[in-house]
Amino acid sequence: MKLAMFLLLAGANAPQDIERVNPDGMTQPSAYSHVVKSGRLMFLAGQVSLDGDGNVVGEGDMTAQVRQVLENMKSILASQGADFSHVVKTNIFTTDIERFREASSVRAEYFGAHPPASTLVQIERLARPVFLVEIEAIAIAPE
Helix, strand or coil: CHHHHHHHHCCCCCHHHCEEECCCCCCCCCCCCCEEEECCEEEEEEECCECCCCCECCCCCHHHHHHHHHHHHHHHHHHCCCCHHHEEEEEEEECCHHHHHHCHHHHHHHHCCCCCEEEEEECCCCCCCCCCEEEEEEEECCC
């Protein structure tokens, strides 16, 4: 019930009004969308350290991977007229929490004075062993 009320209050529309987008400059996956938008709600798919050509950035380097993940999120948000101040929730999955914490200053560069609610979880591995971090987000599009 709470989720339904949240979606209603956030401006979610009927299912036929759901928009799925893979912005230019990003990889173009066939199995998922980088952002799904319904009303003003935006759900950003988990981002890993791939550049627009699908190359891994920062192999073995948590700081470089976090920066690439956030650059990907920045591009996705910009494609919808938004920025990091519109992000209300992130879920962060990492293979090493201590190394992620060492790279947390990078995250602060992007979110600045607008930190979202956040969850940090250490997992055994991500989609590919080379990935050290994946971040997904929920944002509210500007009016």
